[in-house]
Each structure stands twice: as C-alpha cells, then as structure tokens.
Amino acid sequence: MQTGLPKFHSIFSVDCVVFGFEDGVLKILLVERNEEPFNGWWALPGFFVQHDEGIDYAAERILYELTGLRDIYMEQLYTFGDVNRHPEGRVITVAYYAMIRLSGKNELHPTSNIVKKAFWHPIADLPKLGFDHTEIFEKSLDKIKRKISYQPIAFELLPEKFTLTQLQNVYEAILNKKLDKRNFRKKMLNYGILKELDEKQRGVSFRAAALYKFDRRKYAKLFQKELSFMKD
Amino acid sequence: MQTGLPKFHSIFSVDCVVFGFEDGVLKILLVERNEEPFNGWWALPGFFVQHDEGIDYAAERILYELTGLRDIYMEQLYTFGDVNRHPEGRVITVAYYAMIRLSGKNELHPTSNIVKKAFWHPIADLPKLGFDHTEIFEKSLDKIKRKISYQPIAFELLPEKFTLTQLQNVYEAILNKKLDKRNFRKKMLNYGILKELDEKQRGVSFRAAALYKFDRRKYAKLFQKELSFMKD
DNA sequence: ATATAGGGTGTATTTATTACACTAAGCGAA
DNA sequence: TTCGCTTAGTGTAATAAATACACCCTATAT
Numbered sequence: 001m002q003t004g005l006p007k008f009h010s011i012f013s014v015d016c017v018v019f020g021f022e023d024g025v026l027k028i029l030l031v032e033r034n035e036e037p038f039n040g041w042w043a044l045p046g047f048f049v050q051h052d053e054g055i056d057y058a059a060e061r062i063l064y065e066l067t068g069l070r071d072i073y074m075e076q077l078y079t080f081g082d083v084n085r086h087p088e089g090r091v092i093t094v095a096y097y098a099m100i101r102l103s104g105k106n107e108l109h110p111t112s113n114i115v116k117k118a119f120w121h122p123i124a125d126l127p128k129l130g131f132d133h134t135e136i137f138e139k140s141l142d143k144i145k146r147k148i149s150y151q152p153i154a155f156e157l158l159p160e161k162f163t164l165t166q167l168q169n170v171y172e173a174i175l176n177k178k179l180d181k182r183n184f185r186k187k188m189l190n191y192g193i194l195k196e197l198d199e200k201q202r203g204v205s206f207r208a209a210a211l212y213k214f215d216r217r218k219y220a221k222l223f224q225k226e227l228s229f230m231k232d
Numbered sequence: 233m234q235t236g237l238p239k240f241h242s243i244f245s246v247d248c249v250v251f252g253f254e255d256g257v258l259k260i261l262l263v264e265r266n267e268e269p270f271n272g273w274w275a276l277p278g279f280f281v282q283h284d285e286g287i288d289y290a291a292e293r294i295l296y297e298l299t300g301l302r303d304i305y306m307e308q309l310y311t312f313g314d315v316n317r318h319p320e321g322r323v324i325t326v327a328y329y330a331m332i333r334l335s336g337k338n339e340l341h342p343t344s345n346i347v348k349k350a351f352w353h354p355i356a357d358l359p360k361l362g363f364d365h366t367e368i369f370e371k372s373l374d375k376i377k378r379k380i381s382y383q384p385i386a387f388e389l390l391p392e393k394f395t396l397t398q399l400q401n402v403y404e405a406i407l408n409k410k411l412d413k414r415n416f417r418k419k420m421l422n423y424g425i426l427k428e429l430d431e432k433q434r435g436v437s438f439r440a441a442a443l444y445k446f447d448r449r450k451y452a453k454l455f456q457k458e459l460s461f462m463k464d
Numbered sequence: 465a466t467a468t469a470g471g472g473t474g475t476a477t478t479t480a481t482t483a484c485a486c487t488a489a490g491c492g493a494a
Numbered sequence: 495t496t497c498g499c500t501t502a503g504t505g506t507a508a509t510a511a512a513t514a515c516a517c518c519c520t521a522t523a524t
Binding site for chain 4: 465466467468469470471472473474475476477478479480481482483484485486487488489490491492493494
Binding site: 163164165181182185186204205206207208209210 | 499500501502503504505
C-alpha cells in the first residue's frame with residue numbers, strides 16, 4: 001500500500017458554519033474551545049478528519065460530537081490551506097455550511113470535551129473568532145446570499161409549516177435588506193412551489209396568518225434543478 | 233510543535249481543470265500519466281501538495297510543472313475526499329479550475345517526468361479519465377456555466393483583442409447552446425464594459441470585424457463586484 | 465464583376481420587476 | 495361590545511429586461 005505516495009503527510013480538519021434563524025435574526029453556532037490553541041476562545045465547531053472517513057461524513061460526525069446536531073442540510077463551502085493558518089502545524093481545513101430549523105428549544109449537547117459548550121450567536125455582532133474562522137464565516141455568508149437566489153435553501157431554516165412573512169424574514173435576514181411585501185408574496189406564490197395548508201397560525205395575539213409548506217415534489221418537477229429566486 | 237495535533241496524517245493533492253478555447257471549441261488540458269496508478273492513462277494535471285506550501289500556491293506550481301503554463305486565471309473549485317478515491321491510499325484532493333488564452337501556438341512543456349505529455353482535448357468527447365477526474369471535470373463545467381452569467385470570466389479565454397462574434401462563441405461553447413446574435417450584442421454592449429478599438433480583424437478573407445477589449449476599469453467602477461450576464 | 469462568408473443592425477412583443485397604501489381579521493383590554 | 499392594536503392580505507400602473515426575428519453591408523478572392 002501507499003507505494004508511490006509521498007512521505008510528507010499533513011493533517012486536515014473540517015469546520016462548520018451552521019446557520020439558524022431565531023427571533024427574526026440569523027445566527028450561527030459557535031463553540032467555546034476547551035483545548036489549545038485558542039483555549040477559551042470562541043470558534044466554529046470543527047475538528048480533525050480521521051484517516052478512514054470521508055470528509056462529508058467527517059463533517060457530520062464532528063458537528064454531532066460538538067453540538068449534538070445531526071441530519072441537517074450541509075454543503076461543502078471551501079478549503080482553506082494557508083501554511084500558517086493553524087498555529088501548531090500544517091492543518092488544511094475543509095469548511096462546510098449547514099442550516100437548521102431552530103424550533104424553540106434546540107438544546108445543544110456536545111458529547112466531546114474538546115469544547116466547553118456550544119451556543120447560538122447572531123451574525124450581526126460576531127466576536128473575534130479563533131483561527132481564520134471569521135474569514136470562513138464571511139465566505140459562507142456570501143455563499144448563502146448568492147445561493148438563496150437560485151436554490152430553495154431558505155426553507156431549511158424554517159419549520160415544516162411557516163407563514164409567508166416568516167419566509168420573507170428569512171430572505172431579508174440573509175440578504176440583509178428589506179423586501180417589498182406584495183412583490184415578495186406575488187413572486188413566491190407564482191413559483192408554484194408552496195402548498196397552502198388549511199391551517200392557520202395559532203397562539204398569536206393578532207390576526208393569524210395562513211400556513212404554507214414547501215412542496216418538494218412540485219419543485220423537483222417544475223424546475224429540474226433550480227430557479228431564479230429574488231434576482232435582486 | 234504540533235503539540236495537540238493528531239497522529240494520523242493524510243496526503244493531499246491538487247488537480248486542475250484548465251479550460252481553453254480553440255477553433256470555436258472548448259477544451260481542457262489533459263496529461264498522459266507516467267506513473268502508477270493509472271500509468272499511461274489520461275487524467276487532469278495534478279500532484280501532491282508539499283508540506284510547506286499553501287494550496288493556492290501548490291496549484292500554480294503543479295500546473296507549471298506539468299504543463300509549462302503559468303500566471304493564468306485560477307480559482308478553487310471543490311475538495312474531493314472520499315476514502316477510496318485514490319487506489320493507493322488516502323489522498324484528499326483540492327480541485328481548481330483555470331482559464332487560459334490559447335493564442336495559436338501554446339506549447340506545453342511539462343518539466344516534470346510524472347507525465348509523458350500534456351495536450352488539449354475538446355470537452356465534447358472526453359475519454360475516460362483516471363481517478364475521479366471525470367467527476368471533477370463535470371463539476372468544474374457546471375461551475376463555469378453558472379459563473380459566466382455573473383462574472384466576466386469569458387474574457388480569460390480570449391486574446392486581449394477580440395470580436396463580438398468570438399465572445400459570443402465562448403458563451404455558446406460554455407453554455408452549450410446557441411444565442412441570438414442581435415440580442416447578445418445589444419446586451420453585451422449595454423453593460424458598458426467593452427471598449428471598441430480603432431482596429432479591425434486582419435488576415436480574414438471576408439469582411440473584417442471590429443475589435444474590442446474588456447475594460448477592467450469600467451467593469452470595476454460600474455459593478456462593485458459582479459453583474460448579471462446572460463440570465464438564460 | 466461577381467460570388468462568398470461573415471459583419472452588423474432595429475423593432476415589436478412579451479415577460480419580469482418595481483413602486484406604492486389601504487382594508488381585513490383576530491385578539492385583548494377597557 | 496366596542497375600541498385599539500397588530501399583523502395579514504391584496505392590485506395596478508409604470509418601467510425595464512428579455513425575446514423573436516431577417517435583411518443589407520463589406521472585404522476579400524477569383
């Protein structure tokens with residue numbers, strides 16, 4: 001084995017930018033580190049990839065170990081490979097971004113002791129993060145800003161049943177700008193990928209809004225792969 | 233050094249999909265391998281990243297060693313990390329895509345003996361490639377198909393001075409469909425990012441077309457970062 | 465001079481995008 | 495029960511962008 005392979009080996013890791021939407025605000029998941037380097041600092045959840053696991057699998061495993069989250073939407077973002085990005089040696093990291101429905105009490109249970117805790121933090125005022133994690137976060141935000149305009153990723157942040165206003169709030173939070181309510185609804189409903197339910201919001205102290213769900217089947221049929229959401 | 237780093241190390245490599253445009257056809261650069269595995273096969277130019285070099289730098293170095301090409305447009309594409317993608321061991325590869333102006337006699341001079349030769353091959357009928365390189369190529373093509381609609385990458389494939397028809401041919405080759413001549417020209421000129429030169433094509437046996445060049449300065453001014461080319 | 469091959473041009477139609485403001489419904493408090 | 499509050503829900507006109515479409519022009523070669 002490894003006949004022609006070189007002698008210099010390196011280490012690689014995975015880091016995850018996990019987006020959640022709560023209180024009308026876009027948040028990401030941070031951990032408080034419990035190890036050098038950057039012990040006590042906040043950082044993205046991330047760890048080393050094992051020799052015998054694929055990187056996509058590693059991303060899922062690491063996210064689970066550091067936060068208790070699993071089975072969520074996740075895509076590879078970019079690979080960061082500067083020689084000096086890790087203070088203790090050459091570590092190349094493959095960054096992933098992920099999205100999750102935050103339904104009230106999403107408890108975060110790290111099962112690994114390499115972090116003290118995991119918590120959600122609004123993206124608006126992120127603190128300084130360890131490593132090059134601020135750069136990784138910024139790249140992931142750019143990515144979803146673009147992606148939300150041609151792939152139905154906004155739904156990953158919402159509960160199964162949602163109102164049009166909630167959906168609009170997700171778009172506004174990601175694009176970081178206000179959208180016109182009438183135009184937004186007209187456009188969104190025109191795509192024909194939402195199913196209106198015979199059900200209304202409950203427990204609100206004002207007029208209850210109609211609930212919708214994303215119709216994956218219609219989406220797949222109408223647009224082989226993508227559509228052009230929210231051009232600007 | 234390497235205090236808290238794990239003991240299992242891995243190997244990573246870089247593979248490049250280099251696009252060129254010649255005879256109205258989109259081509260990529262292949263090498264004929266001179267080493268196991270896949271000795272004698274055709275593959276993308278790629279090799280191992282050194283322990284002390286950044287991956288972007290490694291991509292440039294490897295491309296130069298395997299083809300003699302340098303200083304060309306190059307962007308990271310995606311990282312392929314399946315456990316078994318390399319038959320001789322765990323090798324994670326970071327793929328890059330690149331674009332180059334093919335001006336008549338672009339001679340390819342590998343300076344490394346890990347390849348027998350390098351050559352251009354039309355993307356229309358690519359042969360079977362070693363490793364997972366076919367998958368890497370397909371992903372890169374998807375990427376540039378999307379990217380050409382919002383970033384001025386088509387110009388990277390053309391000489392400094394080009395005609396509108398040549399530009400249209402690049403779009404058609406990448407998008408793999410015919411475009412309307414009048415609409416294409418109207419749209420392209422409207423962006424205001426082309427400078428018409430006081431010069432015409434020479435050496436053609438028919439009416440000479442006007443030459444244009446891409447005006448990077450105007451582009452940067454008008455659109456902070458991008459525009460919306462060729463929506464469909 | 466004429467044949468050839470690609471260069472270059474305009475308009476009408478359709479579709480998408482934008483801007484914009486009021487009434488409706490449900491709940492809670494008085 | 496009424497009133498006030500808060501969010502839901504709705505339409506149209508104007509503008510801009512995308513599309514479909516066919517002929518004459520011009521340089522060269524023969």
